[in-house]
Amino acid sequence: MPGIEVLxxxxxxxxxxxxxxxxxxxxxxxxxLQPSGARKRAARTTGLAAGDTTARQQSATLKHLLELxxxxxxxVQIPVPARFKDxxxxxxxxxxxxxxxxxxxxxxxxxxxxxxxxxxxxEQPALSQTPRPPAPTPLRNASVGRRSSTVxxxxxxxxxxxxxxxxxxxxxxxxxxYGSEDVGGSNPLLxxxxxxxxxxxxxxxxLAGPPLSYxxxxxxxxxxxxxRHFCEICGYWGSVRCLKCGAxxxxxxxKNAHDEGRCLKFYG
Amino acid sequence: xxxxxxxxxxxxxxxxxxIRPSGGPGPSNPLRCTLDCRIYLESMxxxxxxxxxxxxxxxxxxxxxxxxxxxxxxxxxxxxxxxxTIPNCLARERDRKVWVGSEIESIRDFGEVxxxxxxEKGYLVNWESEKAIWDSTFLTQxxxxxxxxxxxxxxxxxxPNTTAALQTNCDQxxxxxxxxxxxxxHVGPSLNAYHDIQTxxxxxxxxxxxxxxxxxxxxxxxxGFSHSTVTPLYKxxxxxxxxxxxxxxxxxxxxxxxxxxxxxxxxxxNEEQLVNDAKEKISFVSASFGQDLxxxxxxxxxxxxxxxxxEADVVVDYVLPDYNxxxxxxxxxxxxxxxxxxxxMGAMANPGGVVEDFMTLGNERFAVPELLFNPADVGMKxxxxxxxxxxxxxxxxxxxxxxxxxxxxxxxxxxxxxxFMERLETEIRQLSPTECxxxxxxxxxxxxxxxxxxxYMAADPAALKAMQVTRHDYxxxxxxxxxxxxxxTITR
Numbered sequence: 001m002p003g004i005e006v007l008x009x010x011x012x013x014x015x016x017x018x019x020x021x022x023x024x025x026x027x028x029x030x031x032x033l034q035p036s037g038a039r040k041r042a043a044r045t046t047g048l049a050a051g052d053t054t055a056r057q058q059s060a061t062l063k064h065l066l067e068l069x070x071x072x073x074x075x076v077q078i079p080v081p082a083r084f085k086d087x088x089x090x091x092x093x094x095x096x097x098x099x100x101x102x103x104x105x106x107x108x109x110x111x112x113x114x115x116x117x118x119x120x121x122x123e124q125p126a127l128s129q130t131p132r133p134p135a136p137t138p139l140r141n142a143s144v145g146r147r148s149s150t151v152x153x154x155x156x157x158x159x160x161x162x163x164x165x166x167x168x169x170x171x172x173x174x175x176x177x178y179g180s181e182d183v184g185g186s187n188p189l190l191x192x193x194x195x196x197x198x199x200x201x202x203x204x205x206x207l208a209g210p211p212l213s214y215x216x217x218x219x220x221x222x223x224x225x226x227x228r229h230f231c232e233i234c235g236y237w238g239s240v241r242c243l244k245c246g247a248x249x250x251x252x253x254x255k256n257a258h259d260e261g262r263c264l265k266f267y268g
Numbered sequence: 269x270x271x272x273x274x275x276x277x278x279x280x281x282x283x284x285x286x287i288r289p290s291g292g293p294g295p296s297n298p299l300r301c302t303l304d305c306r307i308y309l310e311s312m313x314x315x316x317x318x319x320x321x322x323x324x325x326x327x328x329x330x331x332x333x334x335x336x337x338x339x340x341x342x343x344x345x346x347x348x349x350x351x352x353t354i355p356n357c358l359a360r361e362r363d364r365k366v367w368v369g370s371e372i373e374s375i376r377d378f379g380e381v382x383x384x385x386x387x388e389k390g391y392l393v394n395w396e397s398e399k400a401i402w403d404s405t406f407l408t409q410x411x412x413x414x415x416x417x418x419x420x421x422x423x424x425x426x427x428p429n430t431t432a433a434l435q436t437n438c439d440q441x442x443x444x445x446x447x448x449x450x451x452x453x454h455v456g457p458s459l460n461a462y463h464d465i466q467t468x469x470x471x472x473x474x475x476x477x478x479x480x481x482x483x484x485x486x487x488x489x490x491x492g493f494s495h496s497t498v499t500p501l502y503k504x505x506x507x508x509x510x511x512x513x514x515x516x517x518x519x520x521x522x523x524x525x526x527x528x529x530x531x532x533x534x535x536x537x538n539e540e541q542l543v544n545d546a547k548e549k550i551s552f553v554s555a556s557f558g559q560d561l562x563x564x565x566x567x568x569x570x571x572x573x574x575x576x577x578x579e580a581d582v583v584v585d586y587v588l589p590d591y592n593x594x595x596x597x598x599x600x601x602x603x604x605x606x607x608x609x610x611x612x613m614g615a616m617a618n619p620g621g622v623v624e625d626f627m628t629l630g631n632e633r634f635a636v637p638e639l640l641f642n643p644a645d646v647g648m649k650x651x652x653x654x655x656x657x658x659x660x661x662x663x664x665x666x667x668x669x670x671x672x673x674x675x676x677x678x679x680x681x682x683x684x685x686x687x688f689m690e691r692l693e694t695e696i697r698q699l700s701p702t703e704c705x706x707x708x709x710x711x712x713x714x715x716x717x718x719x720x721x722x723x724y725m726a727a728d729p730a731a732l733k734a735m736q737v738t739r740h741d742y743x744x745x746x747x748x749x750x751x752x753x754x755x756x757t758i759t760r
Binding site for chain 2: 061064065067068069070071072073074076078079080081084094095097098101102103104106107108111112114115194195196197198202203206207208209210211212213214217218219220221222225227228230232233234235236237262
């Protein structure tokens with residue numbers, strides 16, 4: 001394959017890994033400043049595909065998710081009862097560390113921000129930012145082993161690569177069901193391709209990998225699943241959208257109930 | 269024949285024992301080491317003496333969950349009866365009285381009870397309140413779990429991907445405040461590897477006299493109160509790069525149900541406990557979501573009403589608890605007759621008599637746990653649990669996929685929801701490669717399963733000794749060293 005090399009000239013800036021490109025993407029901040037049309041609704045949805053949500057809807061969703069994550073609906077401060085607090089002088093040996101930890105008012109969000117800041121300052125972008133490999137979700141019809149890598153594998157060589165102690169409990173190992181030898185024989189089309197078990201050294205390297213950060217371990221959004229909408233009153237499919245606030249309802253009954261109490265947009 | 273200790277030290281100096289033995293403690297700079305070597309040798313504890321010191325006999329296994337603490341002492345053959353469940357929260361009643369830990373079980377009126385939980389998003393954050401709960405659980409004389417920390421080993425769990433600062437806080441409190449004799453900290457789900465996994469898949473049980481060996485390849489799905497995690501394990505050791513987390517747990521489900529009920533029936537926004545009970549009793553995971561949604565439609569058309577009458581198994585009445593009479597809430601088949609409606613109206617009209625109030629629940633029953641499989645239904649930009657499993661597999665070499673998919677174990681309170689296991693198995697089966705066999709198993713008590721795994725692990729004294737870090741070592745080498753030991757970057 002021919003390689004493409006950018007020759008440096010006086011106009012280009014030699015910085016590896018990035019380049020200036022024209023920004024054609026949708027920018028909500030610009031839309032807000034320069035409405036493209038007279039109609040408000042048209043302005044709100046400029047540049048959005050059918051499934052996309054507006055900035056207002058996104059912030060409403062985020063707020064809703066935060067609500068769902070709360071321990072109590074109201075904001076309450078529950079102090080530790082006095083009987084569990086140390087009387088003055090009853091304990092003499094509290095170490096500075098413990099005193100600091102017990103009096104700390106940090107929440108998890110604070111700790112998370114600390115961790116993210118620490119990771120950002122580290123000189124390991126591969127570890128801190130996106131340690132997740134960009135491999136796609138294996139689909140149903142994707143073979144476990146790629147043919148190109150396993151066709152060359154000889155039955156005798158398979159035993160050498162793996163350590164003797166590794167005996168997997170998977171019944172896949174008993175390949176009789178898949179008919180690798182009995183049915184297919186030497187026919188490469190009918191052979192079952194079971195990928196090789198990693199060697200002991202590879203397993204050690206895998207186990208020694210550093211833990212992911214909190215955000216990197218979050219599961220990625222699923223691709224290809226269309227969003228589902230439900231009636232916010234009765235929970236049935238929400239096929240009708242409220243023109244004022246964008247909420248979904250299922251029919252006229254629920255639309256009336258929505259208009260009475262839950263429509264977020266009031267015209268005064 | 270036998271030389272004095274000073275002579276021995278001199279002999280080591282002369283024979284070039286200037287740089288500390290590899291893996292051991294001490295200054296890492298060899299230059300500095302040569303300078304204060306003599307001091308080092310004299311102040312260093314005799315390592316042989318440290319190793320000869322035996323651990324105490326008592327071992328406390330603590331699975332410090334966000335909703336409950338699962339704790340108990342391990343024995344040579346631990347059972348679920350040894351495990352005690354303590355609510356991990358402070359609760360404040362309407363009259364501003366605050367209850368701590370196991371005292372909460374004595375509350376009778378849960379109306380408007382507010383909770384304070386030291387574990388936030390699965391991670392132990394607030395030690396001020398946690399200390400009150402631990403004190404009442406482990407240090408109070410009348411508690412079943414009372415122990416003297418100086419004479420007890422502790423095995424503690426943490427959630428996957430805990431931040432380093434929180435880990436250090438935990439280590440410091442365990443050793444400096446409670447002063448446990450020895451301590452080890454584990455990623456919670458990894459303890460499940462010590463169960464007899466092969467029995468779950470129909471193999472003969474393992475020999476009872478042999479120590480518990482961790483399962484070779486295991487994929488643990490832990491769906492708890494704060495979140496649901498997927499953790500692949502190899503010989504009991506976590507493969508950190510492949511951990512995945514879905515931020516949907518029991519708390520989010522409860523809050524979602526609370527919201528739905530408040531829109532459709534009564535305002536229950538301040539009734540945490542009531543809605544949580546209701547969720548545990550009514551919810552199920554639908555095998556065919558769209559079909560069930562049609563069945564519960566409250567349409568006014570004749571066809572819709574007929575469908576609702578035919579499918580009485582989905583629509584139920586949930587009778588609200590009566591705290592004054594000490595009656596718990598319960599579920600009963602829906603009574604669509606007019607008499608039931610009139611009775612309810614009458615009960616609301618004259619509140620003097622014995623009132624029985626109920627809510628008729630339809631799609632709330634399965635729309636709530638559906639979030640575990642489709643978090644996008646509330647706008648969460650994450651994939652459901654089956655897809656998270658497959659995403660976790662992408663962090664592993666393909667050679668491990670068959671073994672992982674064939675050994676999936678589900679723990680955590682959410683897998684007690686009806687239909688959860690079947691749906692999970694179906695969806696993982698649909699997503700995974702055709703060549704792989706998918707086997708999913710649940711344990712007898714999924715809530716206490718992690719504790720029991722830890723207790724099996726602690727039952728083997730040799731394994732326990734290899735794992736635990738003594739307080740002496742901690743005081744000697746510090747918390748930085750300890751966190752590196754638990755991270756596996758240095759071996760002792």
